[in-house]
Amino acid sequence: xxxxxxxxxxxxxxxxxxxxxxxxxxxxxxxxxxxxxxxxxxxxxxxxxxxxxxxxxxxxxxxxxxxxxxxxxxxxxxxxxxxxxxxxxxxxxxxxxxxxxxxxxxxxxxxxxxxxxxxxxxxxxxxxxxxxxxxxxxxxxxxxxxxxxxxxxxxxxxxxxxxxxxxxxxxxxxxxxxxxxxxxxxxxxxxxxxxxxxxxxxxxxx
Numbered sequence: 001x002x003x004x005x006x007x008x009x010x011x012x013x014x015x016x017x018x019x020x021x022x023x024x025x026x027x028x029x030x031x032x033x034x035x036x037x038x039x040x041x042x043x044x045x046x047x048x049x050x051x052x053x054x055x056x057x058x059x060x061x062x063x064x065x066x067x068x069x070x071x072x073x074x075x076x077x078x079x080x081x082x083x084x085x086x087x088x089x090x091x092x093x094x095x096x097x098x099x100x101x102x103x104x105x106x107x108x109x110x111x112x113x114x115x116x117x118x119x120x121x122x123x124x125x126x127x128x129x130x131x132x133x134x135x136x137x138x139x140x141x142x143x144x145x146x147x148x149x150x151x152x153x154x155x156x157x158x159x160x161x162x163x164x165x166x167x168x169x170x171x172x173x174x175x176x177x178x179x180x181x182x183x184x185x186x187x188x189x190x191x192x193x194x195x196x197x198x199x200x201x202x203x204x205x206x
Contacts, residue, residue, distance in 0.1 A: 017042060017049055018066040021059060025110045030117055035059065061123045064114055067107060068131045071097065082146030089138060090191060093168045094184040105176070112176050136165045152199045160195070167191060 020041035028037050035056050039046035053059040071092070079085050096104025118124040139161035146152035171187035174180045 013044065013048055014052065014062075014066075016044065017052065017059075018063050021063040022067070022107065022110060025063075025113070026106060030060070030113050033060075057121065057123070060114070061121075061127065064111075064124060064127050067111055068127065070099075070102075070107070072131070072134050079142055079145035079149075082142055082149060082151040085142045086139070086146065086196075089142060090164070090168070090188065093135065094171060094188055108172055109176050112173055132165060135168075136161045139164050146199070155199065164191065164195070 017038070020043075021038050023041040024033060024037040028034075033056065035049060036046075038059065039049055042049060049059065053062060096102070096108070114124060115128060118128050136158075140157045143152060143155065143157035143160055147154055147157060167187050167190075171183045174183040
């Protein structure tokens with residue numbers, strides 16, 4: 001059984017279990033993963049895993065939420081620099097946040113493996129749908145702010161945000177699944193040339 005001290009430190013314990021889950025998924029993959037494998041990566045008692053989670057599927061769903069939390073940022077704040085905000089959001093999605101000891105592509109590899117299995121798991125699918133809505137919503141917010149402030153050409157912000165979201169996902173998947181390591185850089189250059197340039201067209205014409 002988990003000790004009272006271990007249970008009380010729930011926040012730290014959850015993070016440690018999530019990181020152990022990440023290491024186990026990286027080594028074993030989703031299909032072959034067992035809770036025992038996660039326990040071998042976890043420095044505390046394995047009973048803590050069973051205390052906090054009801055089996056593998058509950059644990060993986062919680063891990064997916066934890067992983068996405070590392071990328072999501074509030075998207076409804078005031079935008080004072082639409083160009084800078086848009087560039088920052090694109091870079092974070094394509095290249096990852098700047099966090100010490102945080103390997104963006106190792107985590108994205110796990111993310112995309114779970115994404116591939118989402119069609120078989122309703123809870124996973126719901127988490128991914130919420131994440132996509134958050135990502136698309138953040139981009140929409142920036143684009144709408146830019147249009148309102150006259151920094152961007154008048155565009156359908158929601159449609160363009162959807163396009164950018166799809167480009168981001170496709171570039172990450174191409175790098176991970178096909179080994180095209182320059183895919184994110186190519187996507188960023190294409191967005192700059194074919195999307196961002198068109199957003200600035202009205203300014204250049206003044």
